Amino acid sequence: MFNKLISQILPYVPEKVVWVFSKQYIAGETIEEAVQAAKNLNAEGIMTTIDVLGEFIKNLDEAEANKHEYLEVIEAAEKANVDGNYSLKPTSFGLLIDKDTAYRHIREIVEKAASYNNFIRIDMEDSPCTDLEIELFRKLKEEFPKNVGLVLQAYLKRTHQDIENLKDLNSEDAPLNFRLCKGIYVEPASIAYKKYEEVNKHFLEDIELMFQEKMYPAIATHDKPIIEGAYKLLEKYKVPKDKYEFQMLYGVTPALRKSILEQGHRMRVYVPFGKKWFGYSTRRLKENPEMASVIIKALFYKG
Ligand code: FDA
Helix, strand or coil, X not given: CHHHHHHHXXXXXXXXXXXXXXXXXXXXXXXXXXXXXXXXXXXCCCEEEEEECCCCCCCHHHHHHHHHHHHHHHHHHHHCCCCEEEEECHXXXXXXXXXXXXXXXXXXHHHHHHHCCXXXXXCCCCHHHHHHHHHHHHHHHHHCCCCEEEEEECCECCHHHHHHHCHHHCCCCCCCEEEEECXXXXXXXXXXXXXXHHHHHHXXXXXXXXXXXXXXEEEEXXXXXXXXXXXXXXXHCCCCHHHCEEEEECCCCHHHHHHHHHCCCCEEEEEEECCCCHHHHHHHHHHCCCHHHHHHHXXXXXX
């Protein structure tokens, strides 16, 4: 209900007002701010994954510019010794316009990260992208076995089978590194679980399969029941601390994040930054149960 209400209201809220609420989820607009935010998290014992905001571009010139921005970010973060890797969205390199061009740009970014023994995570976007992003990942994983990972979404009915289908890429030396999240896009019921309990059940089943297959899951959630379910699986499979990690989004549930860290688990925070913050942050606002009333008040509060 909150999500629906906020979706209806957001188009009428001035960007300046949306920024007031959004800035908690964004590390800033510049590379320097992103690197500083990552260093601050590192100081708390948290690893990071830096993301340059932007997605679904309209022309391929933007893809070129986005690639250069990633190459610059990697250079800056490596120079600053940030303990972290990078995440990217293939549609910001033109995946839906020309998949070969997108592949070439992303390959260059992965190559750059690999030159620092680092890692690029391919975020998962909406369902028209799923096959394309898996195909892209497969190609890159074959060339850079230790430097690339993929996101999978527990709400998609196909995900369990996707994990099975990618098993041939798993090895002890370079395990498949999947971030599992619930999934954020609005998908039809024919392909996606819709109920909270169903999504959570499949989330834990997918994580269990990853443990059984000795893959490296990144458990990306702020949802306590899933985190507790994951703890049980860690116990059941006696998973060593360096064979999985938890992940959370910048600015979301810091107290829960601290409690996971204090129990000795590895934690990585997704650090988005950049000028194109609007799309990302409105998705976060829609997920925040406290936001509906705040935004409604803001609408009526001039200045
Ligand atoms: P859920 O939405 O049920 O939230 C559980 C609880 O967390 C809420 O009750 C609330 O207390 C708190 N909470 C959640 N969001 C909040 C917010 N914005 N503000 C305040 N409190 C909040 N999706 C995708 O489709 N593709 C991707 O590549 C990624 N990548 C990704 C990376 C990382 C590191 C994370 C953590 C998440 C993603 N996601 C994503 C987003 C993911 O699919 C999902 O939409 C969000 O994580 C919210 O789902 P939860 O599992 O937290 O549960």
